[in-house]
Each structure stands twice: as structure tokens, then as C-alpha cells.
Amino acid sequence: MGVKPVFETPYERRGVIAPGLPILPHGVERHPVPGGGSRAVRIERGDEISVVDREGLQPCELVFFAPDGRSDAGMIGAKGGAEAKGLQRALATGDASGRRVLAALAKSGFDIGRADAVRVFDGASRPGDIATFHAASDGLLIVCAPGGPMAPEAQDAPTEIALYIRRANPGEGKGAAAPPPPLADPLMDANIQPGNTHAYEVRAGQFIQILDVQGRECSDFQAFSHRALEKGLEREIDPTTTRSLMGSLYPAPGLFAKYWTLDHEPLVEIVQDTCGRHDAFNLACTARYYEDLGYPGHVNCSDNINADLARYDVRPRGGWPAINFFFNTMLDDTNAITMDDPWSRPGDFVLVRALTDLVCISSACPCDVDPANGWNPTDIQVRIYGANEDFRRSIGFRKTAEADVEETKKTGFHDCFARHTRDFTAYNGYWLPAKMHGHGAIAEYWACREKAVVMDLSPLRKYEVTGPDSETLMQLCVTRNMKKLSVGQVVYTAMCYEHGGMIDDGTVYRLGEMNFRWIGGDDASGLWLREQAEKRGLNAWVRASTDQLHNIAVQGRLSREILSEVIWTPPAQPTLEELGWFRFAVGRIGDIHGPAVVVSRTGYSGELGYEVFCHPKDAVAVFDAVWAAGAPKGMIPLGLQALDMLRIEAGLIFAKSEFSDQTNPYEAGIGFTVPLKSKEDDFIGRAAIEERKAHPQRKIVGLDVEGGVVPSSGDCLRVGKAQVGEITSAMKSPVLGKVIALARVDVTHAEIGAPIEIGQLDGQQKRLRAVVAPYPHFDPQKARVKGDYG
Secondary structure (H helix, E strand, O other): EOOOOOOEEEEEEEOOEEEEEEEOOOEEEEEOOOOOOEEEEEOOOOEEEEEEOOOOOOOOEEEEEEOOOOOOOOHOOOOOOOOOHHHHHHHHHHHHHHHHHHHHHHHOOHHHHOOOOOOOOOOOOOEEEEEEEOOOOEEEEEOOOOOOOOOOOOOOOOOOOEEEEEEOOOOOOOOOOOOOOOOOOOOOOEEEEEOEEEHHHEEOEEEEEEOOOOOOOOOOEEEEEHHHOOOOOOOOOOHHHHHHHHHOOOOOOOOOEEEEEOOOOOEEEEEEEEEOOOOOOEEEOHHHHHHOOOOOOOOOOOHHHHHHHHHOOOOOOOOOOEEEEOOEEEEEOOOOOOOOOOOOEEEEOEEEOOOHHHHEEEEEEOOOOHHHHHOOOOOEEEEEOOOOOOOOEEEOOOOOOOOOOOEEEEOHHHHOOOOOOEEEEEOOOOEEEOOOOOHHHHHHHHHHOOOOOEEOOOOOOOEEEEOOHHHHHHHEEOOHHHHHOOOOOOEEEEEEOOOOOEEEEEEEEEEEOOOOEEEEEEHHHHHHHHHHHHHHOOOOOEEEHHHHOEEEEOOOOOHHHHHHOOEEOOOOOOOOOOOOOOEEEEEEEEEOOOOOOEEEOOOOOOOOOEEEEHHHHHHHHHHHHHHHHHHHOOOOEHHHHHHHHHHHHHEHHHHHHEEEEEOOOOOOOOHHHHOOOOOOOOOOOOOHHHHHHOOOOOEEEEEEEEEOOOOOOEEEEEEEEEEEEEEEEEEEEEOOOOEEEEEEEEHHHHHOEEEEEEOOOOOOOEEEEEEOOOOOOOOOOOOOOOOOOH
């Protein structure tokens, strides 16, 4: 066991770097093993097996079965003798990875109870530690990253193991990717080579998967109503009708939820999308397009579609409207259409469901004269699955450009909020409620201001920072002074790059002398912590715990009264009534036998409030207990729309609105998180922040807006014809009875009372009068947060 560089390297050619296209050496495969989960892979004699501990401190268990059912660690050159307890526990959880392993075991007839297990990384493994083995026989390899549910006060979250197989006989070719395994047993599985199309029939309710095998390849898709074709009518997806019915004024990149015909018949709906960038307004490539570029006779998708649809008596067209999956087109400031390389990675796909019987056609675009296919056309895979399959709706999420795609997840509290609404939206890789059907955003807002609400904040990113150098790491990476943070205390802080731009804002919980928990809005912050620990050789570990620690917030003047009936704490911990602002306690629901929770007096509403953290397995029990105490007092659930209103009034900042990596904490309105005088230690970004503080250029201000029109984020601020800033967030405040906004403005126009105008349309033709107002607009002294309601 030792440390080696990872196998993947970003694609690079003559100065063009594409981290989204990780390159593996020919014959090397990568198989991620989820924390607490397992993976089964077929092995051939001579294959090299490597397992990598991605985040450190994660045990790994390997089991190998020969074709005759024998399990002997010696067949991969390892010393076994251990029982596969971690794997047995992982398979008992019933998660997706375990179901796939159990299916592989059942198919082969292997008995996991008789497995000869190998354990590695049992000690203090570092991120990137690797163990390598060699197979002396064909067989089935099972790799497990064992770990049970993490208690909310613990910091032992199971994390990912990366399995690499270097094939002894990788075969011929240049290492082009093979299509990934089907999502289920396909009814049709067709490969379309570049420059070809494929027409096929689909029945109502069935699913169509359009898959980009190699990445960076476009696929035109069109569908016809089968019933209409039988009547001699051509009724296909019509882009203009679809835009109109879906409420979109202009064509734009992306996908609509449904696609319609001219007769307003819905044909398909989008179920899953792992790419996130598609074209919804161009034609499939045409002969004229290539002719105008000087390539007469170039094969094109429209002519191919004509030829393939002739058997359905569909009339030929010079150019076919289509959903151009994976085609990266955009509108510039003059509404001209431009293009760039697709965003799609190898294996990206779109899954659609047929809403009626269809005749469909898909292409693998042949374009090799522009960036449409990254200058290198490749193949497309089309699969059809039965109507009885249960595919969850999902919008692909990646922590970083090079990370594996993840499905949109349900939080542990999802089903609890689903009792009150079906209006969920994808946020940071999870489904969160937008508003409650029985209330609406305004009612939810007033419930928070007057009584209490409960909301789901589980997508907040949690990272466990432990080890002898954990304080040194946190002191280096955040702006607040960690040396003054007591055990049981929470602090709100910024995290910055060297140039002073913000990575994230978040809270730090001190669980022990060498134990911290970072809670932020973006994985970039946790990954930055890990990167700095490795770069500087610090004896600290940074491990993701987001999936092990979900949380609801109970906010409002009755929040303390509600939770005091629910939370039990032992004598060594403060009671809920004793819990101070930005403090936390470890307790349980009900009594000593109830589910474990961490409760902090924190929130994002501008009101007295608390956050309750638990493992997802306990989420329903936690919610039900809180609901039983709160509902009789008028507590209702709250969604993202109302939360946005609350935080704007309270002047609480939001990523990509009030701050980005182009704004420092002072420009984001949280200069109070940078104690330059009392924190003498250096921290990342300090020098740049000191310079910007001495010579400020922009400042976050509040605006009172006349006219009743709510401006949009990004609207320009003008003094005369000159632009002096932009709107970051805006709303019509229910409690103040007027339109208010947060804005970033040049310091020369940031004085309270300064008049300013908000530009709309082109920024000149329409103006909204506004005036710089005290910030924040609501409860500037934070009296309500401290529980003082007068």
C-alpha cells in the first residue's frame, strides 16, 4: 500500500484543457464505490486491481470469487482470513449499489457468508492512499466501503472508494468508451454511428434513453404522433407551440418539461437529464448549412431524417426542427445564435417518456467543421425501456466539472414535506419544496414572522474536519478566528481564494478540541479545505458528510417554545431554553431513548430560530415529533419561495446573487466576518482583502424602489446614462409594504438617501426610481433573532 497519483488526467491538447473529459490510460476502467456501499466487477486473470481511499480514514473490504464459487484472497495476491462483515452489513441496507451486487451474486451462485475478505485502509489512511492487487484467476470481485449511519455528533461518515481495473487484455482500438450498462432491461438497444439516423416506434408510457457514449456529441430527436400518422397527418414536436404552452417567450438553451404538437397534443416528457445543456431552437443540420460553409455534399442530419422517415410516408424537408440533445448553442447580446463544444461527458444521457404512441427518430450528428461535436463526431446509443419501469425524476448534478454525475436526491425529510406539496424544485442536487399547496409563499412568510415554520435545509454541504492540525487548517481557510471558538459554539464566516474572492459563506461548529464541522452552500468549500490540507501537509482530514446529516430549520417567535417540548439534552449539555445564539447542543428527540440530534440556534430567516440535524434514517421521526408540537401552535411548512423573501428582508446573502468569487466579504456585505484587527494569524486572501478594504470600489446596499415593479437580479443601476451597479436580489416586502432590493453599487453612490435608477429593457428605455436605504431593511439590530419581540 502506498500513495500514487490518480489515474485520470484532464483531456488536454495544445493548451486546451477539458477537466470535464477525464482521460484514463487505455485498458483502465474506473468504478466508484459509494461510502457505505459496494460494487461488483468481473475480473480476468492478469488484471491489476487498485483501490484508492478518496478522502482518507475509509476502510475498504475486498472479496474475490473464482468461477467455481471458491473465495480465496490469495487469488488476488492478498492475505485474507477475515469475515466479510462490512460487506454483509452493506448488502443488508438495501441500497441501489447493494441490490446490484446481490443480483451479481445470485446470478453466479456465490455465497457471501463463505467469503474470504481482505481489509485495507484500517489505519489512519490519507486521501489518495492506494492498495494494488493482481488477479491470478478469472472471477468476480466485490469491493465494499463499509460504514454505518453517522450519528449527528460523530464524524465517521463513510466515504467513497475508487476502484480501478487495469485490464491485462484491453483489446484493440484507441480506448473509446463503451456504452454504460442499461438502466434496466431494454426493449431496444441501438447504436447510431456518426452520420447516421435511426427511426423507431415507441408505445405510450415507455421510456427512451438517448445516450452520448463518448461525450461531446449532438443527437437530433424528433417524435410524431403515431395515431396522427395513421390518419395521414404529420404531427411532430413543434418548438413554437411548445415554447408557448410552457410559457417561454424566446427560444433558449435547455429542455422543457414536455413537448407538444401543433394540435396541442403532448408527445414526450423529460424524466432525467445528466447534461443540463441542450438546444431547443435550431434545426437539425442541413445541406444548405454545409453548402454555405463551402462543403457541398456533406452528409447532414436533415437529409438522413428524410431518408429514414420515408417508410412512414413523411414528406421530406430541407431542414428538420428537432430537440438537439447535447448541442451547446446560445444567444448573444444581439440575439444572434452562437455555438461551442457540447457540455456532455461520456455516458451523459436524457431519459424521456412517451405520452402517446410515437414514431421517433434520433441521429448521431456528422458535423466535423465546427465545435458542434467538439470537432470529432462519435456515436449515440438509443435504448427503449418498458412502461413498467420506475425511473425517478432527476437533473444531473456534479460537485465539480470532473466529478461523476449524481441523480437528484430526496432528502430524509422529503416525504414529510410531500404531505403538504407536490411542488418540488431541484436545488444543489436535491429536491426541495418551492411552496406549499395549502398555504402559498405569502402565508408561509407571515407564519414565520408571526408564529413558526419548519423548512428543509438538508442540501447544505457538511464536511467533517478532524485531526491534530484541524484548527490550523480552519484558521488558514476561513476569515473568522478559530482560536476563539469554544466547543459547543458556532460561528458564521467567509472562505476566500488568494485574490480575496469568496468561495462560500458558512458556519463552523466546534465539536471538540480537534473536531470541526464546516456547513456551507457549495461543495467547492469542502474540497478547498481538503486541497489545502494536502497541499500544506497538514495532519487533518476533511470528509464529506452531507448524505449522513440532514437538517430542518424551525424558525419564528414560537420556535423555542415548540422545540423545548421536543428536545431532550443530558446534564452536560445546555437545555434548549439555555441555548445561546450561535451555540449548539447534542441531544435526543423526546428522551434518552429517542433519535440523536444536534440542535443549533442558527437560521436564515431573520427570526429567532433553530436548526435540527439528524441522520436521514431518523428524519421522519424527528419531523413528526416537531410537527406534533408545532402544528397546534400554528407552525406550517415553508418552501424556497418564502425563504427567499425572508432572507432578502433580513439582508442575508446568497451565492451567485450577493457574492461570487469576484466579490470579497466587504463587497458582499459581510465585512463583519473579517476581524482583521483581532485575528493576527494569516489566512488565505487576507492581503487582498486588506487592500480592497483600504480602497473600496463596490458596496452592498439596500434600495427602496418606487412604482411597485419588482426588478430582476442583474438589472443595471444607473445614474444618468452611466451604469454604477446591479441588482442582486429584489422582492415586494409584505411587512414593509413596498418593493425593496439588495444591490451592489459603486461606493460613490452608496450613501443612504442617494437617488438611483434601475434600468430595464436595454437599461435606458425603462427606469425605476429608487433610493439607497438602510441595510438590512428589516430588523437591522437583529433583535428578533435574539428573541426580543418587544
